Amino acid sequence: DIQMTQSPSSVSASVGDRVTITCRASQGISSWLAWYQQKPGKAPKLLIYAASSLQSGVPSRFSGSGSGTDFTLTISSLQPEDFATYYCQQANSFLGVTFGPGTKVDIK
Amino acid sequence: EVQLVQSGAEVKKPGESLRISCKGSGYSFTSYWISWVRQMPGKGLEWMGRIDPSDSYTNYSPSFQGHVTISADKSISTAYLQWSSLKASDTAMYYCARGYSGDAFDIWGQGTMVTVSS
Numbered sequence: 001d002i003q004m005t006q007s008p009s010s011v012s013a014s015v016g017d018r019v020t021i022t023c024r025a026s027q028g029i030s031s032w033l034a035w036y037q038q039k040p041g042k043a044p045k046l047l048i049y050a051a052s053s054l055q056s057g058v059p060s061r062f063s064g065s066g067s068g069t070d071f072t073l074t075i076s077s078l079q080p081e082d083f084a085t086y087y088c089q090q091a092n093s094f095l096g097v098t099f100g101p102g103t104k105v106d107i108k
Numbered sequence: 109e110v111q112l113v114q115s116g117a118e119v120k121k122p123g124e125s126l127r128i129s130c131k132g133s134g135y136s137f138t139s140y141w142i143s144w145v146r147q148m149p150g151k152g153l154e155w156m157g158r159i160d161p162s163d164s165y166t167n168y169s170p171s172f173q174g175h176v177t178i179s180a181d182k183s184i185s186t187a188y189l190q191w192s193s194l195k196a197s198d199t200a201m202y203y204c205a206r207g208y209s210g211d212a213f214d215i216w217g218q219g220t221m222v223t224v225s226s
Contacts (some may be wrong), residue, residue, distance in 0.1 A: 001170065034212035036153075043203055043219055044145075044153065049212035087153055091211045093167050097143070097155035 001096035002026050004088055009101065012108040019075040021103045023088035028068045032092035035064055035073045038102075039084045048073065049091065075105075083107055110134040112142075112204050112217035119223045120194050127190035128220045130204030137185035138162040141207035144178060144189045147219075148200045158207060159187055194224045 003026040013019050023033065031051040036044040046055045048064035051071060061076040075082055088100040115129040130142060143158040157168035161180040168178070180187040187204055202220045205213035 032210055036213075038153075043216035044205075044213070045216075046208075046212055046214045049209045049214075053209070055214065089153075089155075089212070091209070093141075093143075093155075093158055093207075093211045096169065097158075097211050099153040099155065102152045 001098055002029060002090050004090055004098050004100040006088055006100035006103050008103060010104040010106065012106055013078050014108045015078055015080055017078045019078050019105060021073045021086055023071040023073070023100050025069045025090055029090050029092065029095060031067050032090060032095070033064070033066065033071045034089045034091045036087045036089065037084045038087065044087065078105070110215055112206060112215055114204060114217040114220045117221040117223070119225070121226055122195055122224055123193050125190070125192050126194055126222065127188050128202060128222065130187045130217050132185045132206070138182050141211070142180065142187040143205050143207055143211065143213060145203045145205055146200045147203065156189070158211070161187065196224050198222060199224050
């Protein structure tokens, strides 16, 4: 299976900050990359699919980029409701769907 | 409203069997794969496998192959995850999710908490 890594594992930030999370695949996955937000006690929520496509209803302050092995999720101006854990996911089951270990964004 | 509704929390003993369910509504159930995802307490997300409800074709993660069975009944728009002999290490939250644009999951069930304890 393809291994996914994320950095940082946690980040402390303030409302209004720009936050960038990096995800790396152990081998090339083209653009088969999704990003999710999960809040405590809740199911994950799809933010970005196909590396850079914004899911319907997701605020435009979220953006994704990258292809191949290196990907980035950016929150342009952190809002109070954005404090959560973020996961990247290799989104091609024929390559073996795998999630990154997560990045927790908390209040500075 | 497009949604996946899962069955309720379960408390089981080691060695017991279990089947949990995930019912889709508001969309064509046979048009999208359903995946199952495990989240152990305080841990990350693990993909277990998926099913095409139109023909019940399945793919499993090697980590879960042989330990669980995924099935579906398209006549009632429901997917299932089952165990024949539970272990304490199966204690976790289990989510079903709809596959979209490859295997990005756009709709998630609310989760089913399975607790296995003697």
